[in-house]
Amino acid sequence: xxxxxxxxxxxxxxxxxxxxxxxxxxxxxxxxxxxxxxxxxxxxxxxxxxxxxxxxxxxxxxxxxxxxxxxxxxxxxxxxxxxxxxxxxxxxxxxxxxxxxxxxxxxxxxxxxxxxxxxxxxxxxxxxxxxxxxxxxxxxxxxxxxxxxxxxxxxxxxxxxxxxxxxxxxxxxxxxxxxxxxxxxxxxxxxxxxxxxxxxxxxxxxxxxxxxxxxxxxxxxxxxxxxxxxxxxxxxxxxxxxxxxxxxxxxxxxxxxxxxxxxxxxxx
Numbered sequence: 046x047x048x049x050x051x052x053x054x055x056x057x058x059x060x061x062x063x064x065x066x067x068x069x070x071x072x073x074x075x076x077x078x079x080x081x082x083x084x085x086x087x088x089x090x091x092x093x094x095x096x097x098x099x100x101x102x103x104x105x106x107x108x109x110x111x112x113x114x115x116x117x118x119x120x121x122x123x124x125x126x127x128x129x130x131x132x133x134x135x136x137x138x139x140x141x142x143x144x145x146x147x148x149x150x151x152x153x154x155x156x157x158x159x160x161x162x163x164x165x166x167x168x169x170x171x172x173x174x175x176x177x178x179x180x181x182x183x184x185x186x187x188x189x190x191x192x193x194x195x196x197x198x199x200x201x202x203x204x205x206x207x208x209x210x211x212x213x214x215x216x217x218x219x220x221x222x223x224x225x226x227x228x229x230x231x232x233x234x235x236x237x238x239x240x241x242x243x244x245x246x247x248x249x250x251x252x253x254x255x256x257x258x259x260x261x262x263x264x265x266x267x268x269x270x271x272x273x274x275x276x277x278x279x280x281x282x283x284x285x286x287x288x289x290x291x292x293x294x295x296x297x298x299x300x301x302x303x304x305x306x307x308x309x310x311x312x313x
Contacts (some may be wrong), residue, residue, distance in 0.1 A: 129168030147280035158198030165194035217277040225270035
């Protein structure tokens with residue numbers, strides 16, 4: 046069995062499940078709320094979720110840390126989060142090119158879903174501070190990136206060699222595209238200057254709003270999502286072998302799961 050920097054216990058799994066369910070509600074509230082609920086017509090809902098998500102993310106990270114985030118795992122988390130934050134500005138937002146995605150995928154793959162979720166969230170937080178991208182969208186970015194890295198840690202462990210690289214490249218492409226799509230969903234409902242054919246209409250049937258959302262994605266973000274997916278996939282194929290080898294070597298040397306023993310000092 047592969048050594049993990051964080052072994053998820055029942056409390057950690059419950060916390061991750063809870064933040065995932067609330068995250069789905071935070072992103073999808075316009076489509077999930079019924080026309081008679083009042084929520085679909087509320088312009089305050091995105092801001093309420095933006096205020097709530099940081100607190101929930103903090104609770105999840107604290108829960109995971111309480112169940113097994115040791116000093117060595119914290120050190121590796123800091124190094125990888127700093128690397129991810131430094132990689133993100135390299136694309137400067139050009140056509141959706143964000144090199145940090147492939148590192149988040151590979152790190153989550155080697156170090157597991159718990160570590161991956163914390164790493165993805167922390168890396169996005171650090172990169173927002175680094176690039177001045179702090180705003181109500183930041184908690185949503187943190188959650189979405191946590192999902193991306195966590196998902197890589199949930200892939201079958203038995204894969205190795207070319208099959209592993211192929212699966213990781215495919216996963217990275219799909220996850221990068223999905224990241225852009227769900228981040229579109231976060232901002233789409235309260236951008237009021239859109240053309241009527243692609244804007245959110247509170248209380249309209251789900252099918253009609255989904256059609257408008259698909260048109261919105263095609264019109265505004267497809268040119269960013271596809272390059273992001275392509276860059277992540279190509280970087281995984283080209284750099285993946287070296288990065289996976291380095292991460293697994295560091296994991297073995299860190300011996301995250303080795304028991305700590307205390308011995309009495311020699312009094313002779």
